[in-house]
Amino acid sequence: MLNRYKKYLEVLDVKLNHLFEQQAPFIKCKKGCAYCCKDGEYPMSELEYINLMFEYNSLSGDLQDKINKKIEALLSSNRHKLYECPFLTDDCCSVYSARPLICRSFGLITYYKNSKNKIPFCVDLGLNYSNVYDKESCMLTMYAKDGTKPAAYNVERNTLRDKEMEELFDIRFGEDITNKKLPIKSKSLIIV
Numbered sequence: 001m002l003n004r005y006k007k008y009l010e011v012l013d014v015k016l017n018h019l020f021e022q023q024a025p026f027i028k029c030k031k032g033c034a035y036c037c038k039d040g041e042y043p044m045s046e047l048e049y050i051n052l053m054f055e056y057n058s059l060s061g062d063l064q065d066k067i068n069k070k071i072e073a074l075l076s077s078n079r080h081k082l083y084e085c086p087f088l089t090d091d092c093c094s095v096y097s098a099r100p101l102i103c104r105s106f107g108l109i110t111y112y113k114n115s116k117n118k119i120p121f122c123v124d125l126g127l128n129y130s131n132v133y134d135k136e137s138c139m140l141t142m143y144a145k146d147g148t149k150p151a152a153y154n155v156e157r158n159t160l161r162d163k164e165m166e167e168l169f170d171i172r173f174g175e176d177i178t179n180k181k182l183p184i185k186s187k188s189l190i191i192v
């Protein structure tokens, strides 16, 4: 199943790369920009989690310890709902190739079924889509200089892990692992 999920990720990455390229005049994502990993929620299904744990297990012991300490600190703090992802290390993702689905389409304007378009929150930080965003009306008001229009895509997390994808790639995402314990090596890692 994991191999089929990896195949799915390959196909998905090609598709998302294409969408990011189409929206290039509005996109400010670059290595080292990690605002989206510092103030959010990062839900993931059992399948995403298992894949991520394989990547985690391939990290050096030092890095694993660092990540576990961050998780412990997170769990013992009176944190708010939004928090920094414990897999973020020196402003880079330590499990990048196995990052969850929610991380992959972040930065684009997304929607799910008939829901409203979601503009990435980094627009307020002067990042993605800020060159065509009016803060007062909270609307996208313009096109890029080259005439490119801001577009919304049906690549929200719920779409990326829906039944259609499961059937197409013969995979099962399972439940979200929120508040569940899953073992890593001899330790126990808890993601909430």
Ligand code: SF4
Binding pocket: 036, 037, 042, 085, 086, 087, 088, 089, 092, 093, 094, 095, 096, 099, 100, 103
């Ligand atoms: S898993 Fe990686 S990309 Fe996703 S929020 Fe964490 S650090 Fe960022």
